[in-house]
Amino acid sequence: MSKEKKNTPNKNIKTPKFNFYWIYGIVLVLFIGYQFFSAGTTSTKNLSQNEFKTILTDNDIKSVVIVNRDVAEIYIKPEASEKEKHKKNKTTFYTEKTPLYYYDFGDLQNFEKELETEKENNSLDFDVTNTEKTNILDQLFIYLPFIFLIGLWIYFMRRMSGGGSGGGGQIFSIGKSKAKLFDQDQKVKTSFKDVAGLEGAKEEVQEIVDFLKSPEKYTSLGGKIPKGALLVGPPGTGKTLLAKAVAGEAGVPFFSLSGSDFVEMFVGVGASRVRDLFKQAQQKSPSIIFIDEIDAIGRSRGKNNMTGGNDERENTLNQLLTEMDGFGTDTNVIVLAATNRADVLDKALMRAGRFDRQIYVDLPDLNERAEIFKVHLKPIKLDKDADIEFLSQQTPGFSGADIANLCNEAALIAARKGKKSVHHQDFLDAVDRIVGGLEKKNKIISSKEKETIAYHEAGHATASWMLEHAAPLVKVTIVPRGQSLGAAWYLPEERQIVQAEQMLDEMCATLAGRAAEKLMFNKISTGALNDLEKVMRQAKAMVTVYGLNDKIGNLTYYDSSGQSDYNFTKPYSEQTAQVIDKEISDLVESQYQRAIKILDDNKDKLITLAKHLLEKEVIFKNDLERIFGKRPFEKEDEQVIDKKENTSENSTETVE
Known part of the structure; x- marks a missing residue:
């Protein structure tokens, strides 16, 4: 038995969206058309006073039409239009019904008196009429500045909301989350193998990975995974890299953004973005939300608020606290955050039930520095005399970012010297360059x-x-x-x-x-x-x-x-x-x-x-x-x- 086919919309066919750039195009076409139309229907030359008197005394004028008591359109007699001085001013669209010249006369009464005097003295036979003309395009271009300002406002609204060249509905997406999503279409390729050192921190977050992979293992026993984990440590120690590795290992959607992405000039935008972020994360659960530099919105409330300028930031923080506290046990959404200023964070943000755990990502020790060196030296052509263990001994206090910079600086020094590989001395010179600064042998010292x-x-x-x-x-x-x-x-x-x-x-x-x-x-x-x-x-x-x-x-x-x-x-x-x-x-x-x-x-x-x-x-x-x-x-x-x-x-x- 055959089943009746239902008419279902084809998802591959994209519905056309109204594009606000069409407005700019229409305005541009109208402007060009106006200029083109004006070139063909109005006078091609504005006469000076001497030129007008010359044409007037030569009796070449057929009629003078005073338009809107402001300007005079000069129509030339057919036989006079063949004269060389008039013939060169004709346009392609010139006809006998279109004026060949126009004349800005100034005062109307003096102009009319001048025309009457010339007609009597020189026996001239031209007609003088008055008319009122309303040009629709002229009226339209009166409002052109307002149209331009409205278009400019729409453009900036779209830029702030992150909209592309698509539909105008994106104007209202300014309150939407600006988090970048990594899912099955755009996977996070970073894993724990890419994170050298940080053994203690990796053990802490391994439990988060296990929960996201098999949540029943914990929930069946009545256990609850921590809702939030805060990565704390000095700059350059790998907090963001560790969060990416968690997402890569777990294979779940990963929402990544910075704390400053919530901050906007409009009132209520930060709180709206927080709501939208958590709504998207719940729809794609199990998932991870990673907020880098959370101290941008998580600072303690009510301190040093002399002028009330921090109200919007505090409203954003309040919404974040509400969303984190509102998770159920079955949502499987985990919040990771990173900061190097945990001391300034609000106490309510740090309490149990929000960020239950603080994972301290410390500067690497001797063995961890050796592992980090091995990771960053993979793409570098090393000479046989390069000693990784020795280099790790000579760099106490270096973070992972410092070591990466050191390896890159050593490669640049070797290339500057024309070497085919990076030698041990190049690394030592790089340490000197980073710690002490550029050597200045030509500095004048007595x-x-x-x-x-x-x-x-x-x-x-x-x-x-x-x-x-x-x-x-x-x-x-x-x-x-x-x-x-x-x-x-x-x-x-x-x-x-x-x-x-x-x-x-x-x-x-x-x-x-x-x-x-x-x-x-x-x-x-x-x-x-x-x-x-x-x-x-x-x-x-x-x-x-x-x-x-x-x-x-x-x-x-x-x-x-x-x-x-x-x-x-x-x-x-x-x-x-x-x-x-x-x-x-x-x-x-x-x-x-x-x-x-x-x-x-x-x-x-x-x-x-x-x-x-x-x-x-x-x-x-x-x-x-x-x-x-x-x-x-x-x-x-x-x-x-x-x-x-x-x-x-x-x-x-x-x-x-």
Whole structure:
């Protein structure tokens, strides 16, 4: 038995949409048509006063028609139109019924009197008539500026709403979500294999992936997956990359947008976009919503709102809180967010039931840096001498983005030198370029300034070599780089906690450059600004943050939540402030005197090192071992770090 076929619309046939650009086209055609029409139906030449009088006295005029009491249309007699002076002014569309000239006469009464006088004096036989004409196109072009402004407004509305050249209904899509959707048609190809390091963070989000793949495994036991996970960490550590890997592993629709995408100049647009985003996510569940830089809309409400300018942002945040709290247990929609400013987020956003988990994405350690190097070195042609393990040792504190930049910079340096592959030295030069800045060998420096810089950097090197807890020196240079006139690179130990003795040794080594200038020249230059800034910051932290000062005691005036108003009010009395100032001053001064004593005890070696630095401009760790011998606190069986020419992140610099 055959079934009756139903008339169903063909989905392949696209319904034509009204295009607002047709309006612009119609206006343009009307304008061109008006100009074309005017060229064929009106006079081709505007007569001057002398030209008009010449034609008038020659008795060539058939009639004069005064239009709208403003302008005169001049009609020429047929026999006169064949004259050479008139014939050259004829257009293609000229007929005897169309005026050949027009004349802007000015005052109507004077013009009419002039015509009557000429007719009587010269016995002229032309007619003078008055008429009123209404040109529809002229009336239309009166409103042309308004049409243009309306079209311009429509254009900008469409641009702000993200509309293309399609239908005009997209004007009202300004409140729609601007999230970019990755689904089965546009899959996320990133997986956990593309994310080097971050082992702890990957373990945290693995549970989210398992839930999206098989939610029954959890819901059958009555469990609930966290509704939101917040990725927190320094910039460049891979928070966005980790979120993409979650979507790629789970194979579910992935809505990606930035916190600033909710912000708009119109009232209520942010909240409307939040509603539309969550509506789309629920329709495609299981799915993931990823909001990058959520601190753009998630800042604490009611603080520093002096003028009420943050009301729209707060309304957007309120809507986000409502949508996250309104999810049911069966929607299978998970919200991921990333920020490096978790301290400024609103407490209501961080509570359980919204962002249940905070996944800290920290800077990579030694082994993780080696894995990140392997990922970013895949597309680079490496020479055999490139040592990944050594490079990972020389880059403490580098994020994943920093390592990617380092690999790219090394490739650029090798290409600039005309090499066929990237050598180990190219990576070391790239670290110097990134940390210290571009080398400026042509910078003009006097011999006295160069000597001061050499003793300054030699002071840093000497003190760091003699102090047990100071970072071991790697390289010292007096070649200007960036804004610095000289620099000393160290290889700091990767510590999880820092003791007071370690901070004091670092402060002493930092002040040793200034102390060397005082010891050798009995003068101090302005080049130690960077050193003083660093030492002041460390001393203040010891006294007011870490509680490492006997006079202040076991107190801290640091608020990790960021909710206190310490910028406007001090959390201590004036008497305590005086004690803090004195303790900071005494702490810095004691380490300065300690640095002078260390340098005075090793003055001969300091001079030898400075002279060697003036001669070579760059010295390395093996030069210090040759001048100073083994560090006094090193054990015989202690392994010393490779003596290759290397660089590191931390440096003490002489600033211009």
